[in-house]
Each structure stands twice: as structure tokens, then as C-alpha cells.
Amino acid sequence: MVRQARAEATRQQILIGAAKAFEQKGFEGSTLGTIVEIAGTTKGALYFHFKSKEELAQAIIGEQHVISIASVDAIAATGGSALEQMVMLSYEFGHQMVHDPIVRAGIRLTLELSAVAGPAEPYLGWISAYERLSERASAEGDLLDTIEPKTLARFGIGAFTGVQLVSNVLTGREDLQQRLDEMWLLLLPGIMPSDRHLKIPAIRRARWSAAAS
Amino acid sequence: MVRQARAEATRQQILIGAAKAFEQKGFEGSTLGTIVEIAGTTKGALYFHFKSKEELAQAIIGEQHVISIASVDAIAATGGSALEQMVMLSYEFGHQMVHDPIVRAGIRLTLELSAVAGPAEPYLGWISAYERLSERASAEGDLLDTIEPKTLARFGIGAFTGVQLVSNVLTGREDLQQRLDEMWLLLLPGIMPSDRHLKIPAIRRARWSAAAS
Missing domain, CATH: 1.10.10.60 (Homeodomain-like)
Structure with a gap:
């Protein structure tokens, strides 16, 4: 032992x-x-x-995936609305990118490989996590009828990926929190029915932190 | 000669x-x-x-920039509304990424470098082109008063960057046109005053092509 x-x-x-x-x-x-x-x-x-450098890189991408799934589960346990959980996840993932060396390395390895064909799994995993939340948001009446949950999931992950990438290039991710807040500021009014718009400020403020739980 | x-x-x-x-x-x-x-x-x-491989890479990123600027100018000459021009630019840039070897190489080089600190210029150039258009959109009454042109520009370029990256990883950019349409579908209703929403379908359809001009 x-x-x-x-x-x-x-x-x-x-x-x-x-x-x-x-x-x-x-x-x-x-x-x-x-x-x-x-x-x-x-x-x-x-x-x-x-066995090799490749195996090490795969192990890091795998660990990063485990860390991601753990946040998805922990955030699900908060009982927040699905849109709140989507906001929390984006900030928690942003936080990990700044503070966790495994996550930072996993992102760099994934991005380096994304310049070519690259590994689809991390993106597909995140898209499916967001898709389940988008379906719940729809069931909770927080999503316009005209918006397919899959569409929101795919765009949400694409937008997050680009926002963190540009934030990394321009400020080493120092402004990532602010850029994520702008993402939700622009995105939420276009996807929610107008009678739910009063909830937007609270949804934008939703946070979860591993440290606090 | x-x-x-x-x-x-x-x-x-x-x-x-x-x-x-x-x-x-x-x-x-x-x-x-x-x-x-x-x-x-x-x-x-x-x-x-x-002189070196570095100089070649810089020259390609530079050529890509010249190609970008040429599209911005040509699209400005169409006289379309600023939001229409933003849509046209995103599709034209998407088209170049699929069909122009210089642009494809420039994007790969920029992305490879973006995994680390990376070159800020291409992103800053695109953000400032989008910022000028966002300011015009605001002057044209197509942008909600609550939205800063700079915010829309920064998020628009971040979102585009991620959408094309994820499209590249998942389908080799084959679905890029559809993913861009979804981006505008989700984004436009949240940034335009409701009395302009009738214009959304026309704005989403706005296209410009170098081949056709």
C-alpha cells in the first residue's frame, strides 16, 4: 500500500x-x-x-477532462438554474485556466493540436455538457422557443474558446473574467424570452468555486 | 523591369x-x-x-493582413449597413480560411503562437475594424444604447476566432458557414433594438465575394 x-x-x-x-x-x-x-x-x-512524450500529453489532456467533469458535477449539485450553471462553468473553467498547471498545459496541448486537425474529444465533451444544460434551460422556460439547445451549446463553447484565446494573446488571460462577463451580457438578452430579462443581472453574477465548497 | x-x-x-x-x-x-x-x-x-524561417512566417502573416484589409475596404465600398458589413466580413474571412493557402497558413501560424503569448497584431487589427463598424452601427441606430461598440468588437472577434477553431477541429471547417449563421442568429437579437429586429433576416443573409465583384 x-x-x-x-x-x-x-x-x-x-x-x-x-x-x-x-x-x-x-x-x-x-x-x-x-x-x-x-x-x-x-x-x-x-x-x-x-511510455513516451505522447502518452504524457494524453495523460495531461485526460486529467484535464477529469477536472472538467468534476466541476460540471459539483456545479450541477448547486441546484442553480441551467443558465446560471452555464455561467458558473465558464468562470470556473476560466479560473482553472489561470490557476491550474494541468489545465493550462491541457489547453495549450489542445490548442496546438487544434491548429491542425486536432483532438475533437475535449470540444465534444464540453459541447455535450452545455447541450444538456441548454435543454434544461429550455425546459425551465429560460430559452426562446426559436433557439435549438444544440445550437446554443455549440456556439457557447466556440465563443468561450475564442474569448479565452484572445484574452490569453492580448493580456495573458488577466482580463478573462471581464471578457466572460461581456460575453454573457451580449448573449443572454438574445436567447432569453423578454419576460425573463429581469433575471439577467443575477444570472451574470452566478459563480461557483471549488475553494469555497 | x-x-x-x-x-x-x-x-x-x-x-x-x-x-x-x-x-x-x-x-x-x-x-x-x-x-x-x-x-x-x-x-x-x-x-x-x-533571411530565415521566422522571416518567411512573418511575411505570410503580413500578406494575410494585406488580404484582410483589402476585404474590409472592398466591403466598405458596398454601402451596406455596418451590421451587414460585419456579417459580410465574417463570411468573407471564413471563405478565405477555406480557400486561400496564405490565409490558412497565416491562421495556423497565428494559432500556434496564440497557444503561448503570441502575436497580438492580427487580433488587434480585426478588433479595430469591427470597432469602427460597431460605432457606425450605433450611429445608424442598429445597436442598443447599452452596448459599447468596443465590447461588441472584442466579443465578435473572440467568438469568430473560437467558432472557426472548433469548426476546424470537428469538421475541417466544412460546417463553418452554418456555424457563422448560428453565431449571428444568437448574437443579433441581443444587440439590436427590438424595433430593428425585422431587419435581422436580411442582415444574416448579407454576403460579399471577391469573385463576384
């Missing part, structure tokens, strides 16, 4: 070292040598857990 | 060869050897025009 816990600790240490390397130098620019150095471990230990 | 024209033709040939290489293999993955091979020229000819 002790040996197993130690192995798991080493695996995490390697993952975080790799995340830091990928985040700073990208996939092409990171060598196993650099990763081992940043992680403060040996190539032997690295090879015990991961 | 003949020599100058021939030099210019070689320069274009090299740029297009480099664009094809960068588009397929990215900046890191492209060597000067591959570029020369695709361009059907020699390293001597390449070095006559460009």
Missing part, C-alpha cells in the same frame, strides 16, 4: 513537471530530459509510468 | 510553398528544405528573398 501511494505520488509529480514544460515550451519544444529535470525525478521513474 | 517581375514571381512562389508547408506541418515541423521542395525553387533563391 505504501509502495502504491509512493508510486502514485511520483506519477503526479511527473505529470505536474510535464504540465509545466508543455505549458512553457509546447509539445514540440519539450524534451523528456527537461520534463525529468522540472519534475525532480529520473528518466527511469518517468518510463515506469509513461 | 523584367528581372524585377521575375524576382517578384519567385518571391510569391516561395511564399506559397512556405504557406503550404506551414499549413500542413506547422512552424516547428517545416524545414527550409521542405519549403524549397514544395515551392520548386532553390535554397539560394529562398535566401535571396528571406
